[in-house]
Amino acid sequence: MSLWVDKYRPKTLSQLSYHDSITQNLRGLSKSGDFPHLLMYGPSGSGKKTRIYCTLNEIFGSSIEKLKIDVKTFVTSSNRKLEFNVLSSPYHLEITPSDMGNNDRVVIQDLLKDVASTEQVDFSNQSSKRHRFKIVIINEADSLSRDAQAALRRTMEKYSSNIRLILVCNSISNIIAPIKSRTLLIRIPSPTxxxxxxxxxxxxxxxxxxxxxxxxxxxxxxxxxxxxxxxxxxxxxxxxxxxxxxxxNISSNQQLINLDWETIIKSMAKDITTSRNVSTIAKLRTTIYELLSHCIPARIILKTLLFDLVDLHHENNKLVEEVVSTGSIFDERLSLGTKSIFHLEGFIARSMVVIDKYIR
The missing domain is CATH 1.10.8 (Helicase, Ruva Protein; domain 3)
Structure with missing residues (x-):
């Protein structure tokens, strides 16, 4: 038995029920003979991946749903072997290079070069004759390192006749300008x-x-x-x-589902506000390790904690301004560094200093 979110997921563009103008644009792109590289961005749960697969269904037909998972092996410059999962169909690949950390450049260079240098030969589907290329979906594109993005740009230029890239991310702020200029940007807003x-x-x-x-x-x-x-x-x-x-019970007092990790982070924000000392930092360090071990991304932890702190102090504009500025600094450090715990702990300590400055 599948979850409702999968059971009722639209499979074609005609089944999509909101953002009609975006749907029409995607239908036009799928019918054109010149399908571009895409950069699709928007908040989580807005329907980016659903729209992508509906577009692929429009181009290649239902064969796009015949999915399999392959395990690819890559060798780094230090002769270290890496295993990487690739979700694929006869007409596309879906990868998440950021899972490999700083080795994402190896995945981009080796996997995409291998795919892009092989021309599509299966033209059994009449519609595919107009689309002699393979689609590569790259998840979490905003988490790619600068080296990986540079390698991606070179791949886009060299193999554009055999490959089309669809980059998926929540925000384009971390995407380098050369990639933005080579892709068609499509923003998918959250549904109302x-x-x-x-x-x-x-x-x-x-x-x-x-x-x-x-x-x-x-x-x-x-x-x-x-x-x-x-x-x-x-x-x-x-x-x-x-x-x-x-x-x-649909009455106003019906308790809705709250995620445990969000409740924990909200409690962390209260601790930061009320107990601004070293022992609190040590206690919160253990909490952060727990969240990270349960696969809550470090940047999600930082963003949620920042918003909870803003909610607690929304009446003090100067305090909020400094906390947000602090959050932006450590958000950048998270994208550049490898030890997330250091930067999250640094944000907590700096936030305590800022709060102590305005609340005595």
Whole structure:
């Protein structure tokens, strides 16, 4: 049994239910004979990957859904062997080079060069005759090192006849200018609470979810806002509520699903505010290790902690300004360094100093 987020994921452009203008643009690109490199960016849960696969379905047909996972082996300059998972179909590859850390350049240089230097020969599908190239989807493109991005730029220039890249990221601020200039930038905004509500209503009818009496639209809106307009998270939360009881109480006091790691970070923000000392830093270091060991990305921890601190001190504009400035400094250091714990701990210590400056 699959989760609702997978079960009701659109597979074609015609099934997409929001951002119609973007859908029309993607349909036009898929029908053109000159499909460009794409840089698709937007918040988590806005539907970037879904739109990409719908576009690929428009170009290559349903064969794009025949997925398999291959394990590729790469050798670094120090003769160290690295194993890397590649999700692929006959017409595309999906990779996440940033998983390899500072060795992401090796993946870019070896894998993409191997794919790009091999011309597509399977033209059994009539529509593919106009698209004699292979698509490579690169996830978390904003986490690529500068060396990897430079290697990516050279690949785009040299093998543009045989390969098309679709870069996926949340923000383009860390993408180098030469890559931006060689790609078509498409921003996918988060769906509105009303759009999420329509999707939830559709699933309610198809899954025959039982709701208590009350303002259903208000409940959908509250669930969408609690999920930060993240459609994937809203669907997962809704399914969890449906699994917990036969009838969902949609009254205003219905407890919505809160993620444990978000609750922990909110508690960290309160500790930073109330106990600004070395022992608190030592205690929070253990908490950060726990979060990192549970695969919560360091930059997500930093961003969430920063926003929680801003919420706690929103009335003090100067304090908020300095905390945000501090967060931007350590966000850059996270992208340049390898030991995340150092930079997260540094942000906590610096934030304590800033807060102590304004709160005595």
């Amino acid at each position: 609470p009303n759009e999420i509500g329509k999707i939830l209503h559709n699933i309610t009818e198809r899954e025959q979810v039982q709701l208590s009496s009350g303002d259903v639209d208000k409940f959908y809106e509250r669930l969408a806002l609690a999920s930060n307009r993240n459609l994937r998270r809203a669907l997962l939360s809704y399914e969890t509520l449906a699994m917990q009881s036969e009838t969902i």
